[in-house]
Amino acid sequence: MTVETVERNRLETCLPAEPLPQPLLPGDPSTMSLGEVREMTDVLFARLRGLEEGTREYSYVRNTLVELNMGLVRHAASRFTHRSESMDDIVQVGVVGLIKAINRFEPERGLEFVTYALPTVSGEIKRHFRDTSWSVHVPRRLQELRIELARASEALHGELGREPSTPELAARMGVPAADVVQAQIAANAYTAGTLETPGSDEDDHSLHDRLGKVEPALETIENILSLKHTVAALSERERTILHLRFVEELTQTQIGQRIGVSQMQVSRLLTNILATLRQALVA
Structure with missing residues (x-):
């Protein structure tokens, strides 16, 4: 889920189920002067204080405050145009900061809302990059x-x-x-880099192509070399049994017929030979 989707969902939860009959803004906020925005913001905060939080009217007035002060969010977001993230996503994060500023603002302290909200919006955007950019x-x-x-x-x-x-x-x-x-x-x-990045301007092969890979038979080769001296120390009959079982892949009965012993004797001999080889590997 993108940042835009998350924040849109958060805003939608604040909107009234049905539009209120009378719009609170006299016109398009983007065409209003800075003085008009500040004056209307003060009016809306005064109205907000007289409403019960959680009601449809309260949410409508608060969302009107968000709409009215979107210019502040875009101004704060413009400071981060050098980032790789899209401006729409940055603005959506800034809206979260604006909502927090509206919820926490106390007009009775005599501070202008813009003065209070701008650090809150910028801080929310910075926190977003701090938590997600690495x-x-x-x-x-x-x-x-x-x-x-x-x-x-x-x-x-x-x-x-x-x-x-x-x-x-x-x-x-x-x-x-x-x-x-x-x-x-x-x-x-x-x-983070990518393994698909070319090695240089002259070399089109990616780093992934130049990385070494584990050879599946490497462990087998190591085991053979480790057992070389142990196998050489076995008797001729024991080496013959190993060859017949693991090279020619004969059954124990067939091996017994080949060397003139019973299948049970072949089984005991194989068990002893394998135990000797296993001990040599772990020693």
């Missing part, structure tokens, strides 16, 4: 340390004219060198 999950402390590391590296590179060393980075960040190393390792988990 290819491999790492602790939040290392995520924040990676950002500090990037800033320190850029600053020191400009001052020194070269790549800074780990001790220099640790001194600039005020953390142990071990933490710098951890942050450098964590940075590798931010994005």
